Amino acid sequence: MSKQDVVIQPIGGCCTPIMDAALDSAGAAEGAAVFKALSDPIRLRLMSIIASAGGEMCVCDITPQFDVSGPTISHHLKVLRESGLVDCERRGTWVYYWPLPERLTWLSTLLSVPTPAAV
Amino acid sequence: MSKQDVVIQPIGGCCTPIMDAALDSAGAAEGAAVFKALSDPIRLRLMSIIASAGGEMCVCDITPQFDVSGPTISHHLKVLRESGLVDCERRGTWVYYWPLPERLTWLSTLLSVPTPAAV
DNA sequence: GTCCTGTTTTGACATGCGTCTATCTTGACT
DNA sequence: AGTCAAGATAGACGCATGTCAAAACAGGAC
Numbered sequence: 001m002s003k004q005d006v007v008i009q010p011i012g013g014c015c016t017p018i019m020d021a022a023l024d025s026a027g028a029a030e031g032a033a034v035f036k037a038l039s040d041p042i043r044l045r046l047m048s049i050i051a052s053a054g055g056e057m058c059v060c061d062i063t064p065q066f067d068v069s070g071p072t073i074s075h076h077l078k079v080l081r082e083s084g085l086v087d088c089e090r091r092g093t094w095v096y097y098w099p100l101p102e103r104l105t106w107l108s109t110l111l112s113v114p115t116p117a118a119v
Numbered sequence: 120m121s122k123q124d125v126v127i128q129p130i131g132g133c134c135t136p137i138m139d140a141a142l143d144s145a146g147a148a149e150g151a152a153v154f155k156a157l158s159d160p161i162r163l164r165l166m167s168i169i170a171s172a173g174g175e176m177c178v179c180d181i182t183p184q185f186d187v188s189g190p191t192i193s194h195h196l197k198v199l200r201e202s203g204l205v206d207c208e209r210r211g212t213w214v215y216y217w218p219l220p221e222r223l224t225w226l227s228t229l230l231s232v233p234t235p236a237a238v
Numbered sequence: 239g240t241c242c243t244g245t246t247t248t249g250a251c252a253t254g255c256g257t258c259t260a261t262c263t264t265g266a267c268t
Numbered sequence: 269a270g271t272c273a274a275g276a277t278a279g280a281c282g283c284a285t286g287t288c289a290a291a292a293c294a295g296g297a298c
Contacts (some may be wrong), residue, residue, distance in 0.1 A: 018167035019218070028164035036158035038151065040256075045147035047246060048137035059275065072257055074276055093274055099138070101232040111227040113220040160288080178245065191287055194244055212244055212295055240298085247292065255287075262277070268297085 011089070017112045033108060038081035042066060043076045050086055056098040136231045153222060156202035162195045163186060167216070169205055169210060175217040 010106070015027075018036060023031065038044050049065065050057050063073045080086045088097045134146075142150065157163050168184065169176050182192045196216060199205045204223070207216045 018163075019170045019220070019223070021167075022171045023164050023167040025160065025164065028167065029160040030164045032158050032160040035154045035163065039155035039158040041148040041151040042153045042256090044137075044154065045144065047144050048140075048142040048147065051138045052141045063275095068256090069258065070275070071259085071277080075256080078276080087182065090264075090275085095275060096153045101138070103229045104138070105232045107142045108227045108230040108232065111230070113227065121244080161286090180244095187247070187286090188288060190289085194286080197246085207247085209294075214245060242297080243295090245280095245292105245294080248290085250289090251287085252285100253287100255283085256281105257283100258279105259282080260278085260280105262275100264275085267272085 007029070015106055015110055017114070019113055020108055028074060028103075031107070031110060031112040034083050034085070034103060036078050038107075040076065040079075042068065042072075043080055046073070047080060047085060050097050051099040051101075053098075059095045059097065069084070080101055122199075125216075134225055137229055138232055148152055153202050153204070153226060156198050156204060159192065160197075161187065162199055165192070165195055166199060166204055169199075169216050170215070170218040171225070172217075175215040178214045178216065181216070188222070207221075 016032070025105055035065070038047060046062065049062060059077070066073055077086070077088070079103075081088060081097075082101055086097050086099055088095055090096075140221075147207075157166060165181065168181060178192070178196070182189055183191055195213070196205070196207070200207060201217055205216050205218055209215075209216055
C-alpha cells in the first residue's frame with residue numbers, strides 16, 4: 001500500500017496520465033506516433049528483446065530470432081530508432097542497439113491509472 | 120524518493136515489463152494489437168477524453184470536439200471497444216462510453232521502467 | 239402509425255505500411 | 269588494390285486502414 005505521495009518523475013518534459021487530463025491534438029499526435037512504432041508485433045518484440053537485454057544487443061543476435069528477412073528487421077529497427085525508443089552504434093562489422101528508457105517511461109506514465117489509494 | 124518496495128499490481132492476469140523479460144510471439148501480437156488501437160491521433164485523443172471524463176461520456180459530447188465526420192468517430196470508437204479499452208451502453212437516444220482501466224494498466228506495466236532504487 | 243434526431247453500418251476510394259529482392263555502404267582482412 | 273560479411277537502403281508489390289457519403293438502425297415525440 002501507500003504510494004500516496006509517490007511522484008512519478010516528469011521525464012522527457014512530460015507528462016500527465018490520460019486519466020487525469022485529455023490530450024490536445026498535438027499531444028495526441030505525438031503520443032500516437034510512438035504507439036504506432038509499437039503497434040507491429042515484430043517491432044514490439046524487437047523492443048522487448050532490446051529492452052530486456054540489460055544493456056545493448058547486436059543485430060546479428062536479433063535477426064535469427066525472427067522469421068522475416070534481414071532488411072525487414074532493419075526497417076523495423078529504423079522505425080523504433082526514429083521514434084526515440086532505441087539508439088544504435090556501429091562498432092566494426094556489427095551494429096549494437098540499446099533502449100532509450102525515457103520514451104518508455106513517458107508512455108507508461110501516459111497510460112498509468114491512479115491506484116484507489118492514490119485518489 | 121523512496122518507492123523501493125512499491126509493487127505494481129498484476130492487474131488483468133498479466134504482465135511482466137518488457138525491460139524484465141522479452142515477449143514471445145503471442146504476447147507481442149496481443150500487445151501490438153492494443154497499441155495499434157492507440158496509434159491513431161484521433162483514437163488516442165478519444166481515449167484520453169473518455170478516460171479523463173471521470174466516468175462516462177456521451178458520443179454527442181465527443182463528436183463536436185473533432186474535425187472529422189460522425190461515422191469516422193463511430194469507427195474509431197468501435198476500434199477502441201474491440202481492443203477492450205472502452206465499453207459503451209445505449210440509453211435512450213444517446214450512447215455513453217467509459218474507459219476500461221485494466222487494459223491501460225496492463226500496457227502501462229508492460230512499458231514500465233524500474234526506478235534505479237527499485238533495482 | 240409517421241417524422242425526426244443520434245449513432246452505427248455499409249461500400250467505396252486513396253493512402254499508408256509490411257514485406258520482399260536487389261543493390262549499396264561500411265569495415266575487416268589478405 | 270580485392271574480397272567477404274553485416275546492415276542499411278531503394279524500389280516494387282499487395283494488403284490494411286482512415287476517410288467520407290449514403291443508407292440503415294434505434295428511440296423518442298407526435
